[in-house]
Amino acid sequence: MSNSLHTKDSGNSDHADQSKQQRPHIVVIGGGAAGYFAAIRAAELAPHGRVTLLEATRKVLMKVHLSGGGRCNVTHHCFDPVKLIDNYPRGSRELRSAFMRFQPRDTVSWFEGRGVALKVEADGRMFPVTDSSATVAKCLESSAAAAGVEVCLGASVVKIVRDGESFNLTLKDGREIGADRLMIATGSAPAGLELAAQLGHRLEPHVPSLFTFNIKDPRLAELSGVAFSEVHLSLQCPESKRLERQGPMLITHWGLSGPAVLKLSAFGAVALHASQYQASLVINYLPQHSAAELQGMLRAFKAEHPRRTIAKHSPFAQLPRRFWESLVQYLGLDNERTYADVTKDEMERLLNELHRGQYQITGKGVFKEEFVSAGGIHLKEVDFRTMESRVVPGLYFAGEVLAVDGITGGFNFQAAWTTAWIAGQAMVASLPV
Numbered sequence: 001m002s003n004s005l006h007t008k009d010s011g012n013s014d015h016a017d018q019s020k021q022q023r024p025h026i027v028v029i030g031g032g033a034a035g036y037f038a039a040i041r042a043a044e045l046a047p048h049g050r051v052t053l054l055e056a057t058r059k060v061l062m063k064v065h066l067s068g069g070g071r072c073n074v075t076h077h078c079f080d081p082v083k084l085i086d087n088y089p090r091g092s093r094e095l096r097s098a099f100m101r102f103q104p105r106d107t108v109s110w111f112e113g114r115g116v117a118l119k120v121e122a123d124g125r126m127f128p129v130t131d132s133s134a135t136v137a138k139c140l141e142s143s144a145a146a147a148g149v150e151v152c153l154g155a156s157v158v159k160i161v162r163d164g165e166s167f168n169l170t171l172k173d174g175r176e177i178g179a180d181r182l183m184i185a186t187g188s189a190p191a192g193l194e195l196a197a198q199l200g201h202r203l204e205p206h207v208p209s210l211f212t213f214n215i216k217d218p219r220l221a222e223l224s225g226v227a228f229s230e231v232h233l234s235l236q237c238p239e240s241k242r243l244e245r246q247g248p249m250l251i252t253h254w255g256l257s258g259p260a261v262l263k264l265s266a267f268g269a270v271a272l273h274a275s276q277y278q279a280s281l282v283i284n285y286l287p288q289h290s291a292a293e294l295q296g297m298l299r300a301f302k303a304e305h306p307r308r309t310i311a312k313h314s315p316f317a318q319l320p321r322r323f324w325e326s327l328v329q330y331l332g333l334d335n336e337r338t339y340a341d342v343t344k345d346e347m348e349r350l351l352n353e354l355h356r357g358q359y360q361i362t363g364k365g366v367f368k369e370e371f372v373s374a375g376g377i378h379l380k381e382v383d384f385r386t387m388e389s390r391v392v393p394g395l396y397f398a399g400e401v402l403a404v405d406g407i408t409g410g411f412n413f414q415a416a417w418t419t420a421w422i423a424g425q426a427m428v429a430s431l432p433v
Contacts, residue, residue, distance in 0.1 A: 024049040024431040025178060027169065029157055030185035030192060031055030033064050034399025034416040036140040036149075038183055041424025043147035049431055051149045052177070054169075056156035056191065061137045063187070067413070068125075072133035074111065075104040075417070076410040077124045087411045089209070089267040090374055091404030094384045095415060102421045104414055114139050123259075125410050160195055165394060165432070181427040183387075183396040185420065188373045192401055196377055200391045204403040206375035207273040209266045212365035213281065215255035219330050219357070224253040226320045232287035233264050235361075237279045240271035246287055251323075254365055256281075259408075265364070266407045269374040272364070279361045284354075285323075286316060291355045298347060306340035313339075316354075327353055372412055376403040386426035387419050394430070396423040 026049060028039045035053055043051040064072055078084045081099035085092035108118050108126070116139045118126045128135040144151060156172040160182070167179045186192025188206050197203055228249045235243045245267065247260035265272065272279060286294060294316075301315035310333055314324040329335075331349055333342065342350075377397050381390050389395040398419040406412045 024180045026051045026181045026183070026427050026431070027167070027177065027179035028053045028183045028185060029195070030183075030187065030189075030399070030401070031057075031060035031151065031153075032185060032187055032399060032416075033061065033140070033413060034187075034401075034420040035183070035185035036061065036144055037417055037420035038185060038396075038398050038424035038427075039149045040140070040143045040147050041421050042428050043144070043149045045425060046428040046431065047148070049180075049428065051147070052179075053144070053149055053151045054155040054157060054171075054177075055151065055153050056172075056186075056189075058153050060151065060153070061140060064137045064140070065133050067133060068127060070133050071127045071131045072136045073125050073127060073408075073410040073413065074118055074136060075107045075126045075414045077104065077120045077126055079103060079105045084411075084414075087409065088404065088406045088415070089269065091379060091402065091415070094379050094382075095404065095418070098384050098418050098422060102418045104410075106421075107414060107417050110417075111136070111139060114143055123409065156191070157195060160199060162199065162392065167394065180431060181394050181396065183398060183423055183427065184401055185398045187400040188376065193376065196397075196401070199389075199395060201381055201389065202378040204375040204378055206373045207269055208364065209269040209374045209405050210262050210372045210408055211265045212252065212257040213255045213261055213265070213361045214277070214363035214365055215281070215359050215361055217359050219327065219353075219359075220251050220255065221326075223251045223322060223326055226251045226323050227258070228285060228320065228323075229318065230287060231260055232284040233260050234282040234284075235264050235268050235272075235279055236282075237268060237271040237275045240268075240275070243268045243271075249283075252365075255361075257365070263407050266372070266374075266405065269405075272361075277361060277364045281359045281361050283357045283359065285319060285357070286354055288318075291351065294351055294355055295347075298351060302339040302342065302347075307338050309335060310337050310339055310342055311335045319354075372405055372408075373400075374403070374405050376401050379403050384419075384422075386430075387423035388426060388430075396427055398423045 026042050028035045039051050039053045067073055081096055081103055084099055085096050116135055117129045119129045120126055157169050158172050159170040161168045167182045169177045184192050184196055193203055231249045232246045245260050245264040248258045249260045250258035297315050311325055311328045382397055383390055387396045387398055399416040404415050
């Protein structure tokens with residue numbers, strides 16, 4: 001990996017260096033997944049040009065190494081762009097056409113063509129068969145080296161000036177570099193967003209996405225670790241429309257987590273941030289049945305087993321036993337009460353808790369190794385056919401620097417691969433001959 005950086009020609013270079021300096025130059029800022037993917041695409045398509053990747057730190061591909069618990073969730077096994085965009089709370093409309101050009105099927109082919117086979121897990125997530133993120137990182141680094149990408153570490157860009165149809169970049173250490181085409185792929189890092197703002201771009205404020213819910217409620221106390229295979233969640237924030245999601249859920253010692261909660265947090269990220277993470281959550285623990293069906297099941301069980309104690313005998317096999325026993329106790333039904341002793345009012349209260357239990361969210365937690373946030377470059381200022389800025393010709397964007405984000409499951413990486421592939425190709429196509 002190279003740490004050198006060729007500055008603008010000072011007139012003292014030898015003939016070989018002058019020849020190199022005169023070749024069309026593409027500069028990519030950001031050594032993450034999107035930056036590498038775009039640089040590789042550009043370098044493979046433009047052997048007549050130079051491609052330089054600038055990384056402010058001394059380490060590249062950090063999210064690749066850390067994602068998926070060190071396994072790297074490369075993409076998701078969803079090859080229908082129309083269905084795929086449903087997993088993006090922000091940017092789905094713009095990504096639809098982009099996915100028509102490069103989607104998960106293409107990602108799988110790209111990596112497998114470079115010796116990295118991917119496998120599909122039960123939930124659709126796709127990982128390298130090695131179960132090691134290092135496999136993915138090494139593939140990107142070796143592909144970049146083979147394509148001739150010059151990777152420069154410790155190269156922090158502090159200023160960008162538009163110079164006719166090109167750009168002049170100033171680094172933190174005073175060095176300068178010229179670029180015919182420029183791409184910013186710095187993720188949610190403030191420095192990259194500040195550079196875009198310097199060039200006239202509007203920014204959507206960054207707020208956390210993919211987080212758990214903090215809920216202090218006696219109905220959840222002492223139930224940490226209890227899991228539900230399917231619940232329906234309905235979120236209501238002040239001055240925001242109601243949001244709904246369905247899926248597995250987990251009770252934790254601080255509140256709620258699991259796929260359904262994480263999806264809801266992603267789609268409600270902006271509204272929840274605006275409400276300072278104070279919101280009402282309604283949980284349907286048995287979404288497979290209507291309220292009338294649940295009432296009928298409970299009445300039938302009572303009629304058939306009147307002498308059974310309610311605490312020890314649940315009519316609903318899909319409910320975790322610990323949860324049922326805790327709920328019955330919360331409602332004041334002691335362990336000795338039989339179904340014959342339960343009043344109509346108590347039956348209604350029990351059904352209400354199961355079908356539309358109301359909880360108060362009082363804050364947010366974190367979700368393991370995920371680093372997803374909502375916000376970034378305003379999407380109306382980017383042409384998703386090329387990923388070129390509509391504000392500054394010759395400037396391109398890819399990855400999480402854009403105001404695009406997906407739910408957990410490989411969707412954010414797929415957005416990075418797709419936007420980077422399109423940008424890399426478009427930058428080469430627009431280079432001066």
